[in-house]
Amino acid sequence: GQSLEQPSEVTAVEGAIVQINCTYQTSGFYGLSWYQQHDGGAPTFLSYNALDGLEETGRFSSFLSRSDSYGYLLLQELQMKDSASYFCAVRVFLSSGSARQLTFGSGTQLTVLP
């Protein structure tokens, strides 16, 4: 089958570094995406890794290891505004459709403490 696993909650203090892991099982793989969602808000795209390695965008970085079916989102210099849910997502074939569609993990609630 296909699945995405990520921790349900992570807590860190302001200024710290936090890593949110995601492991996946899919039949075929096209890349790992990360989305951020604040309470009551819409998900917003953060990053996408199609190849192994680290992608950096400001304070956020995303890593992928296709051989390990594993990726992570790294948040540096944490700020209070980073408190949000973070979702990893992969593109999978659905039994009902003909094209791969984006499937999301259950999300990791990040709480940043002062």
Add this chain to the structure above:
Amino acid sequence: NAGVTQTPKFQVLKTGQSMTLQCAQDMNHNSMYWYRQDPGMGLRLIYYSASEGTTDKGEVPNGYNVSRLNKREFSLRLESAAPSQTSVYFCASSVTGGSTVEKLFFGSGTQLSVL
């Protein structure tokens, strides 16, 4: 810069009532999606439309219908609402093809309660 616009933002229905959620995007995207989000379950795909004139079932299509009215608009209809359809509904859009297909743009969501 409207992006993806959803209406309404909130809706309360009684069991058996019908309603249509509206979604429009102004980014000239080919693909549009409807997701639902329940606590602790992430986002689950209901229906999607890869291009104008086509629609396909997603992971949880039962109890829903969709219409891709034109390139901009993609509506979701609940014919006979059930309490199990209480959820937050998100419309999204994306370009099609290449790595940019992974970047979905989401609307602000519709909080639907079915009593």
